[in-house]
Amino acid sequence: MLSRRGWLWWPLAGAASIGSARAAQGRSSKSLRERLRDAVDRMEVVNTHEHIIPEAERTSQPVDFFTLAGHYAINDVISAGLPAETATRAGISPVERFQAFEPYWKHARFTGYGQALRIAIRDIYGFDEISAATLPKIDEAIAAKNKPGLYRQVLKERARIRYSVLDDYWNPAPKPADPEFFVLARKFDRYVMPGSRKGIEELEKLTGVSITSLAGLKQAMEKSFEQSLEAGMTTVKSTIAYNRELRFAEAEEGAAAKAFEDLAQGNAPLPEGFRAAVERPFRTLEDHMFHHLVRLAEAHGVPVQIHTGILAGNGNFVTNTNPTGLTNLFFLYPKVKFDLFHISYPYQGELAAMAKLFPNVHIDFCWAHIISPAVSRRALHEFLETVPVNKIFGYGGDYRYPELSYAHLVMARRNIVQVMSEKVEDGFCSEDEAVAIARMLLDENPARMFPRRRA
Numbered sequence: 001m002l003s004r005r006g007w008l009w010w011p012l013a014g015a016a017s018i019g020s021a022r023a024a025q026g027r028s029s030k031s032l033r034e035r036l037r038d039a040v041d042r043m044e045v046v047n048t049h050e051h052i053i054p055e056a057e058r059t060s061q062p063v064d065f066f067t068l069a070g071h072y073a074i075n076d077v078i079s080a081g082l083p084a085e086t087a088t089r090a091g092i093s094p095v096e097r098f099q100a101f102e103p104y105w106k107h108a109r110f111t112g113y114g115q116a117l118r119i120a121i122r123d124i125y126g127f128d129e130i131s132a133a134t135l136p137k138i139d140e141a142i143a144a145k146n147k148p149g150l151y152r153q154v155l156k157e158r159a160r161i162r163y164s165v166l167d168d169y170w171n172p173a174p175k176p177a178d179p180e181f182f183v184l185a186r187k188f189d190r191y192v193m194p195g196s197r198k199g200i201e202e203l204e205k206l207t208g209v210s211i212t213s214l215a216g217l218k219q220a221m222e223k224s225f226e227q228s229l230e231a232g233m234t235t236v237k238s239t240i241a242y243n244r245e246l247r248f249a250e251a252e253e254g255a256a257a258k259a260f261e262d263l264a265q266g267n268a269p270l271p272e273g274f275r276a277a278v279e280r281p282f283r284t285l286e287d288h289m290f291h292h293l294v295r296l297a298e299a300h301g302v303p304v305q306i307h308t309g310i311l312a313g314n315g316n317f318v319t320n321t322n323p324t325g326l327t328n329l330f331f332l333y334p335k336v337k338f339d340l341f342h343i344s345y346p347y348q349g350e351l352a353a354m355a356k357l358f359p360n361v362h363i364d365f366c367w368a369h370i371i372s373p374a375v376s377r378r379a380l381h382e383f384l385e386t387v388p389v390n391k392i393f394g395y396g397g398d399y400r401y402p403e404l405s406y407a408h409l410v411m412a413r414r415n416i417v418q419v420m421s422e423k424v425e426d427g428f429c430s431e432d433e434a435v436a437i438a439r440m441l442l443d444e445n446p447a448r449m450f451p452r453r454r455a
């Protein structure tokens with residue numbers, strides 16, 4: 001075991017044959033960290049989670065610095081004190097917008113979201129500094145690159161992403177995604193929680209199924225599921241933790257049917273605003289329908305991605321997102337592969353315990369390296385010693401804009417290199433094993449879970 005330790009490479013090389021001594025010397029001319037960085041930077045990646053809009057749509061719209069800052073980074077700038085209404089005010093010039101933004105950006109630029117924005121502006125557009133003086137040039141550079149070919153350049157050539165799992169939440173009806181870049185994740189949350197009579201009518205329009213009972217609602221979900229498979233769906237996705245707690249009781253058919261009647265007749269409207277995330281008058285129906293969705297995934301052999309942990313935007317109930325609420329599903333559906341998102345931050349300890357206990361629970365670092373780079377490194381250290389390595393997915397960009405997905409991947413590779421070099425120094429694994437683990441995290445594990453179903 002000792003000979004595996006990086007610092008012993010050099011003395012061992014002296015005792016080896018000339019050929020292998022040369023190889024070892026070549027290996028030793030760089031530090032362990034540098035060698036791992038070279039290996040990990042070269043790796044191709046399967047990206048478990050994106051919201052990247054179609055390239056034709058992206059390049060037909062004006063895009064500037066604030067477009068890119070508008071995804072995630074702006075939420076930390078608001079958290080630093082920028083009034084939310086100022087952040088979104090229409091009809092002001094970029095200069096005025098920057099004057100309002102800058103006093104709070106200077107505090108938010110160190111967070112993971114801030115780092116990702118700075119890396120994108122530096123690497124893709126060539127500006128080390130974001131200031132009132134550089135802003136017009138940054139905007140010019142962004143506009144100049146905003147044309148067809150951008151996605152190939154950024155996602156393939158620069159980021160070396162083989163393909164990404166795309167959550168196209170903006171498409172209520174299933175549509176195939178561009179197979180050069182994406183495989184498809186589809187959401188059925190609107191069938192789990194239609195919310196109102198109007199919500200039911202929308203589902204009728206989407207599926208052509210008449211919904212006058214619980215059975216009709218299930219048929220509509222089944223129809224949408226079939227259509228999604230036809231469009232190339234690789235995985236189910238749920239973001240229901242934005243709306244309610246992740247605890248799905250085994251609700252009886254009769255109780256769910258009664259809740260459907262109440263909803264269809266408008267007997268108990270959802271409360272307004274944030275209270276709706278706690279008071280759920282149709283909870284029994286939602287619970288029942290979520291089980292129906294997981295059974296459909298089981299019947300078709302499709303994995304289920306579930307949002308757990310911290311929520312996008314500003315303000316929500318983090319306690320709703322604790323992944324331990326899902327435990328009964330892991331018992332009830334052992335054949336369904338569950339992919340739990342965002343390392344369940346700040347519940348990454350709970351997630352490790354569940355991925356250890358249940359063969360069907362997987363850990364996903366999507367969004368995590370930008371939520372907290374330091375927690376991601378700490379968590380990866382812990383997961384590698386707690387959970388079998390075939391169940392960990394190392395990266396998912398979780399952005400609308402490919403420049404930021406690239407920047408997130410820079411941070412993910414950097415984190416993996418740092419953790420794996422510390423693991424080699426600690427004698428946890430050899431250098432070759434560290435490279436193999438990085439490849440499993442970034443490519444092999446997600447490729448096995450989310451295979452390309454179409455050429």
Ligand SMILES: [Zn+2]
Nearest residue numbers: 049051167398
């Ligand atoms: Zn997402």
